[in-house]
Amino acid sequence: MSDNPVWSYSAVLMGSPVLLKLFSPNPALASRVFSLIKKYEDLFTVNRTPSQVMDINLAAGRHPVHVSRPVYELIKCARDASVWPNSTFNLAIGPLVKLWRIGFQGDRVPAASDIAARLRITRPQDVVLDDVAGTVFLAQPGMEIDLGAIAKGFIADRVRDDLHQQGVSEALINLGGNVQTLGTPHGAWTIGVKKPFAGADALVGTIDVVNKSVVTSGTYERYFEQDGKRWHHILDPRTGYPLENELDSVAVISSDSLDGDIWTTLLFGMGVEQGCAALRQREDIDAIFVTKNRDIILSSQRQFRFTQTDDSYRVTDCTA
Ligand code: AMP
Numbered sequence: 001m002s003d004n005p006v007w008s009y010s011a012v013l014m015g016s017p018v019l020l021k022l023f024s025p026n027p028a029l030a031s032r033v034f035s036l037i038k039k040y041e042d043l044f045t046v047n048r049t050p051s052q053v054m055d056i057n058l059a060a061g062r063h064p065v066h067v068s069r070p071v072y073e074l075i076k077c078a079r080d081a082s083v084w085p086n087s088t089f090n091l092a093i094g095p096l097v098k099l100w101r102i103g104f105q106g107d108r109v110p111a112a113s114d115i116a117a118r119l120r121i122t123r124p125q126d127v128v129l130d131d132v133a134g135t136v137f138l139a140q141p142g143m144e145i146d147l148g149a150i151a152k153g154f155i156a157d158r159v160r161d162d163l164h165q166q167g168v169s170e171a172l173i174n175l176g177g178n179v180q181t182l183g184t185p186h187g188a189w190t191i192g193v194k195k196p197f198a199g200a201d202a203l204v205g206t207i208d209v210v211n212k213s214v215v216t217s218g219t220y221e222r223y224f225e226q227d228g229k230r231w232h233h234i235l236d237p238r239t240g241y242p243l244e245n246e247l248d249s250v251a252v253i254s255s256d257s258l259d260g261d262i263w264t265t266l267l268f269g270m271g272v273e274q275g276c277a278a279l280r281q282r283e284d285i286d287a288i289f290v291t292k293n294r295d296i297i298l299s300s301q302r303q304f305r306f307t308q309t310d311d312s313y314r315v316t317d318c319t320a
């Protein structure tokens with residue numbers, strides 16, 4: 001263990017605190033990284049105009065829209081994940097996200113009839129892609145793409161690639177839920193696993209990784225309470241209501257943060273048992289499930305080491 005000093009640079013981007021850690025002072029590099037993130041945020045956002053994704057949404061039911069390569073590629077990847085059998089990932093979930101307003105002013109449980117009406121315009125198959133023309137067309141009026149579950153993963157990977165090209169061999173970027181790492185300071189990077197519904201700094205454990213991404217998605221991140229229930233921001237595309245199962249959070253460890261971001265949503269939909277089974281087929285993806293019953297379930301420890309720090313939880317693995 002060496003104790004190299006770390007230089008931390010922070011900004012608020014994509015509605016989250018963003019943190020860059022380097023092993024030598026380099027404010028110019030930090031601004032380069034923050035500008036890169038801003039550039040992608042401006043392409044992908046659906047919370048304000050103009051953005052390329054807003055252009056697609058505003059043309060829903062009317063005409064295809066030509067978009068830049070990164071936007072096209074990310075939408076294609078999100079659509080692929082959305083049409084997998086039994087996928088709970090859905091890039092066309094936008095009309096429901098806007099209806100619920102979770103994490104924004106005015107959140108409340110919508111009328112069942114409004115949810116049913118919006119469900120009809122969330123079919124991922126109605127996102128029509130043309131590889132040759134590089135266009136995206138939403139076939140039904142009112143459709144809206146929402147890349148909120150995947151954009152940070154894509155951007156974290158672009159930051160990693162850019163740092164690498166700039167000759168940086170050890171760094172960490174945290175986009176608020178999406179951490180991507182380069183290199184091996186002191187043998188590994190250590191990343192906290194948050195304790196659900198506890199203070200901002202409370203952890204259930206830590207994950208040690210080398211050259212890996214760690215993406216965490218939790219019901220505690222954004223939610224409101226009504227009728228004695230918590231309503232969180234990960235929606236079930238089959239029902240239009242927040243996904244309901246035994247989970248409080250899932251962390252995914254993978255090489256690319258894009259995969260991590262997709263898999264947190266997929267695993268949220270599967271729950272522990274099905275999730276463990278699915279991960280047995282995917283050696284490149286590891287996960288840590290944290291349940292409402294205070295169980296921590298590790299898929300395997302191929303790509304990370306987990307250290308428990310809160311003994312009110314019970315740690316098991318997918319074979320248990
Ligand atoms: P994440 O923080 O990566 O779990 O993404 C959560 C965000 O993704 C939400 O705030 C919505 O914008 C969007 N979202 C919610 N439910 C889904 C879903 N089932 N599939 C894809 N995106 C979703």
Ligand code: MG
Binds near residue numbers: 148261262265
């Ligand atoms: Mg995600």
